[in-house]
Amino acid sequence: MPSNPLFEQTVTALMAGEVICEYRFPDCYTYLLKTEHRQRVADFLDQINRTLRTTSSRDTWVCAYQDLSAPEAKEAVRQQFREVANHLEAFVQFLRLVMNIETTDRPIAPGDHLKEGRMIDRVSNVPTLADKLRSLSEKKPFQNKRSDVAGRIRAVLDALVVKGYLVRFGTSGSVYQATGKWTWMYDVMTFIQTHEGIHAGTGDDEEEQLRLA
Template sequence: MFKQVVEALLNGQFICPTAFPDAFEYLSHATNADKINTFLKPLDRELLNLDGELFYAAYTVVDDSNRAAIRDAFSEVRSQLRPVVEWMDMVMTALGQDMPIRARDEIRLHQLLQAIEHEPSLSEQLNRLTQLTLFKTNRPGLNEQLAWVLQKLEQAGYLVRPNPQASVYIATGKINYLHGLIAFLNDAESLDLDQHAAGNNDGEQQELFL
């Protein structure tokens, strides 16, 4: 298990009980976590635990050897931030929830679709979502659009579908990482998502994400 966990962390995976139950259980034992951390330190990484729901490897040093990798990771997260936040807002409204989605929350496609079909503003919001890069599609029907959005979220690591034959999705710990990232950015500065999406001044911001 040590080898599999190290490889997953170095590949940028977010290890949570939903997406990687065996690896998460392994890291939940302090002895194992210490072994992983000892291995990561010479690679300028450290093992972090977020909210008890998520393990991931963060850079401890930024230099020429890893700057490109950090830039790529920053660009990926930045491109996903607005679409995923808007999707969470749509789900909160559709399901009448007071709190945004967190790790281990269930998303039932048919329940969500029924709410969207009965509210024109939600149908319009879903249509707008499918114009954003992460979710972009020309599929016309609400059912097809929603299934596509959930599929893209699964591919991006925010959701898993325990039973491929069912339409129930579970939020992963990466959702909590996104919440933490938003909170950090809100504390660090007044965030304008559109401005950051269009801007080229990424140097300092990249290092804040890792």
């Protein structure tokens, strides 16, 4: 059977634990849109105890274990979770920082653009945002020793590029685009919220009850 570069690229990315979305792996994403191709990838993964899954948004693909009875698989899942759990506070701080910068009520979503220049401008002019950025720069995985706002923002954004949450957009080098990995992060956060009994944001609950009443 002749080799298929897109199949190879897709399977390699999935096996490496990458999250496939239209912004980070556009070719693989387009390849997976076709049922026949999805089936081919799933059949391959099936033979090595893995399967193809979508996140709750239904437009982002991840590779999952098919059978978790093996201790190695369980340990791998725990390890992946620890990776998120250890950095979760920093990610929450980053999300809030971006919401404050963009003065919006909605957290960053796949496809959103982050303009480094605008972020620097806003943070430089608002001391509370500068404090939040400094606090963020002291936490892994955003830890950096830069003392200036521009350097800190660049370090944070670059860390997110490395982790697969952002990609560089366009040719300017200062515009970033959010990837589908955020939907996976929100899914994990939703699980933790339910599992650990963390209450939803303050104030809104009461308002919601009043509205429904």
